[in-house]
Amino acid sequence: MRLCLKHNIRFSLFKKALWLGSVLLFSLLSVNTWAYAQQTPPDMPVYVVQPGDTAWSIAQRFSISVDDLVTANGLDDASRLDVGQELVIPGLFGVQGYLQTIEMPWGETIRSLSRKYALPLETFIRLNRLTSPAELYAGANVILPVREQQPLTGRRVTLRAGDSPLEVAGTLGISSWELAFRGDAVSPVLLLPQDVLLVPGESDGPGALLPAVAALDGDTSVVQGQTLRLHIQANERIQANGALLGFPLTFFADTSTSGLVALQGIPALQTPGLYPVRLEIKEPDGTTYRFEQSIAVLDGEYAYDPPIIVAPELMDPAITAPEDQQLYDATAPVTPQRYWQGQFVPPVDAAYVDCWPSRYGNRRSYNNSGYVYFHTGLDFCGQVGHPIYAVADGVVVFAGETVVRGNMSIIDHGWGVYSVYAHQSEIDIQEGEVVTAGQLIGKVGATGRVTGPHLHLEVWVNGVQVDPWQWLTNTYP
Template sequence: MKARTRFWLLCILALIVFPFSSVTAQESGPVYVVQPGDTLTAIALIFGTTVEALVVANNIDDPSLLIPGMELIIPGYEEISGVLTIREIGYGETLSSLSFRYGVPSESLAHLNRVISPGRIYAGQPLILVETESDIPALLKDSLLLPRIGESKLELAVRTGTSPWSLTTLSQTEIRMWVVPGIPLVVPGGGQWAGALPHPILSVEVEPLPAVQGRTTVVRLELNQPGWVEGHLEDRRLNFFPLDSHQWVALQGIHALADPGLYDLEVQLYTSEGGEMTFAFSQPVRVREGGYGFETINGVPAETIDPGVVEPEEEMVASLLSPATPQRYWEDAFQFPSDYYTDSFVSVFGTRRSYNYGAYHYYHTGLDFYGSGVPILTPSPGRVVFTGSLAVRGNATYIDHGWGVYSGYFHQSEIYVSEGDFVDTGQVIGKVGGTGRSTGPHLHWEIWVGGVPVDPLEWVEKVFP
């Protein structure tokens, strides 16, 4: 064969073996599983790419045909492999702890999420994460698995619901576990567990996350060793109480008119009550809107919307309801304080209110029930801390349920209890009337948590904490 012919044959062969790369789909990179309702434009926006790049990387013929469950390679992140998921991160999670948990470099997570300030990752923030097929067991991805002082591998296995076998397997793979308090997990290369909540806090749970306007937030702390816990949500001091020697819990209402956004949640650990502070950690938590409506109420007595009357009464009530009794009197969900309700309420919690054609400066701080002269029933055990006649509330009763939780009953026609009385679930404490700021007889029922009124319905629907 002549040299020239051989040259052309080689050229043709080369084209067969190495086709033009521009028409082939990309083969590496992270994968996103298409969800119902997704569009290419939305996916491109989430992952900081373009529709054109997605079309090329995935060899898509018809961009309008996007089937849920379809796997798309996301271009631009060739250094990452695995399935991309989006979830709201928990309190105490940082880019480095997520990097460890998901087995993905924190630079890659920062790149994926276009995070500029890794220090400002907030609890409740939706982040793009990567589920890899690494050997890290699911339990490590789901929780901070940290041993307590003196806890053996077997005890740790029992407490965390895993098997001693899987913990042994763990120690033989990429992660070695040391049953030494404070240095719970050591990765090869000498790098230590990079969670933002080090020894001696095992975990901090914030529920719900994001927190919601007008709802009760539960902050739960699990400790590695006995200690004393304090905390603040922005400038409001949290009422932490121990459940046992290792678990602490605080209940805090989020104001119904609080601006949606980020609020700093700080936890501090002391050796004992009044002792030395050993640890402090702060991270912003997101508060979202409660989705409340608007209503107009006209014809209430003028003095009940006079700031000179309203403000002193609000201050008196706020100071009455600010102490947190260390004893918790309730064990179950609260009951409705009235048998007289059908499936609707006169007015629900959180509604923005205008009185007598005024501006929407007010909001409804409780739940209203129909009925005139019907009995008012104690929803849960507690101690009566106030009975009396107030301009706005009319004849009112407040009950302390412990742990900073109080309930209030307004517009009563009759009051049957006195300050200091201990009342039990179902006990009749008075009768429904129309006294105070009211346009007709009804029962207004409130629940306050940590000095803030919250939606009473959630206290009927679930058992706190």
């Protein structure tokens, strides 16, 4: 241990000496260079100090020591950094330009981004301290050196399995040897399938996808209980499907954005973390390929409701399980037509829109159980007989009595989206009826597993109960 420590001290002294040496040499060789260097980027990458940065946090970020940062920049006082101050970052050999942090876009991989920024893969991985490609989830912070004329313009193409480099080069109007050169390969036969090449051309869609996909975008993080939105803009008539958290993603043609859209609810009890979104894209000629990128599911930080005591039979699995299954079955079909338009409208009168006895996602304990339950909807205040309105256009798929949820109605809004209204005193609609947003559909009540009259509203998205408030305050898709 002692030897190691000594060695490290010696090594860091040696590094310091090297730095001092280079600084000295630098000053000796060019007396007037520093003023010039302030205008043109130096050989080392430059980081611009951001609000909240400290010498320590910057050193941490680039895996260097504070001493090295201080020495390289000739800082008198490491505790005094100004926002906007430019610092060179030592030790990142082969990296030049301004180091910027971008949000990892959808449709990119380590490979495709490193191509875009003309950065060797290994340097990219080192600069971002990556240990696994999954860390580059959509929305992750990525550090990239940006120089003049960068990101590079041009078209990035992905080699498909079975593509011959000669054919690909032919369609691009370049030789197969130039194609190899653009793929950092010494010979065309060494080009790998799924690799991303930068070739001449105008468009630059998502770098890791085939040119049929002009854009892939969506939410870059989701909170437990929220709805994830994914959007594909295609140059050709493609088909897309996918999977997330075991739920199949269905993409629908969306006239408002002239693209393909998929929506998926994230379960309220989903453990926060990174999860892969798997996409499969089929081109008109039948070529199918897959793309995978992770997304971060964040903690909803939901509140804990006080313990709730109800009649024991209302907690009996013999009653609750079939009823849960009934609700699940009723909201499972995915109607290809979208009935709803724009934001959902409030299901209660204006006076009660902001009055919630219990919010969605709250962790719950019934009859002294652990907090293993969560509140599957949003409760609105109301007295028996107060009106309930449909939140959006749709078709009634259930209207009737249940034990736990009392009198309940369910409306299908299409695309796997449903709204559920529970504990009603009165139901004014029938199965199969077409309803419009804001239509009176029933009355508030206290039927089923309740402690008093209120409206329990649920919104289901592709088999998952999500936060209804999100749908009442945002426009989907």
